[in-house]
Amino acid sequence: MSNDLENSSASLSQIIDRPVLNDCWNKIGVMGDRSCPELKNVIHCHECQVFAAVGDSLLEREPPLNYVDEWISVLAETPIDEETQNNETIIKTASAISVMIFRLGNEQLALSAKVLQEVTHPCVIQPLPHRSNELFLGLVNIRGETLLCASLSNLLNLNLESIEEKSSILKSVNTQRMMVAGYQNDKWVFPVDEVYGIYRFHLNELRDAPVVIAKAAQAYTQGIINWQTKKVNCLDFELLFYTLNSKIL
Structure with a gap:
């Protein structure tokens, strides 16, 4: 009572x-x-x-x-x-990493969420005379800010299946999205074919890349993550930004 x-x-x-x-x-x-x-x-x-x-x-x-x-x-x-317990372990573990998983052609790739700033709809790419090429696509306007746009497919030496897929990167067709990534004082825009979302993994889930993949991506692959029965290449963003600055800026 x-x-x-x-x-x-x-x-x-x-x-x-x-x-x-x-x-x-x-x-x-x-x-x-x-x-x-x-x-x-x-x-x-x-x-x-x-x-x-x-x-x-x-x-x-x-x-x-x-x-x-x-x-x-x-x-x-x-x-x-069991599933909740695994997720809780990932959240509480300091060694967990968050990555954005996306697709280029038939390749599933991952980029650290630390450098990801925004995912937007495709914008018009304005090429620069005597500067734009297959790697450096040109300039894009994201929310009033003019940013450099580069092709990850070209940088990683990914073999797209057809000429139409290559031309779609340059023209930024409506089926694409654009990822804005920033590291230190640099900021780049990358056109991609599809964005799946942000996921968390343990560092010990990263597997060494096979020799074939490492050569194809010019050693930009930090490791391989198993995601939804697929092999996802986790990119080394520090090396990625360093190479872009060396080749373009």
């Missing part, structure tokens, strides 16, 4: 401490009867200052008493299956 009273009082205190929000969007906004006169100007409640102010107040509010301790207890009692 005493436990029930304690639980009831705790629930009551949470209700009392809970801030009263002006959820006008549920009453006179887009979720309500749309009678709010501001809708003519803002079109949607998401663009309204009232909606933004409520969001800010939720983010800036003080956490409830014992909030962290309660979540620690909940997580400690949560059963962990």
Whole structure:
């Protein structure tokens, strides 16, 4: 009985401490009867200052008493299956690495997430007279910033299957994406055919590259990662940037 009273009082205190929000969007906004006169100007409640102010107040509010301790207890009692346990080990291990896995032609490659800054839709590549070639494609405009664009396929000596695939790199067709990578004071843009996402691996999961792969990629492969039954070449980004600066800049 005493436990029930304690639980009831705790629930009551949470209700009392809970801030009263002006959820006008549920009453006179887009979720309500749309009678709010501001809708003519803002079109949607998401663009309204009232909606933004409520969001800010939720983010800036003080956490409830014992909030962290309660979540620690909940997580400690949560059963962990084998897959979750493996993921937790990867997250907590300092030797884990995060990589962006992408595709060039038929090759799956990985680049460290440390240097990855952005993945964008393809942009127009502006070639430079007497400077652009199969390696240095030209300049691209990413969010108002002019950046150098290079072909990883050419740098890694990847043999694309057809002339159409080679020309697609130069023309930046709609089926491609562009990866913006930066290291130290350098920033480059690389057109790619497909981006799969960011994944985490243990350093001990890196396998030495076979001799054939190492020669084909001019030793830019730091190691091989097994991902979804495929062999992914993890690139050495330091060597990559050093070579680009040596050959182009």
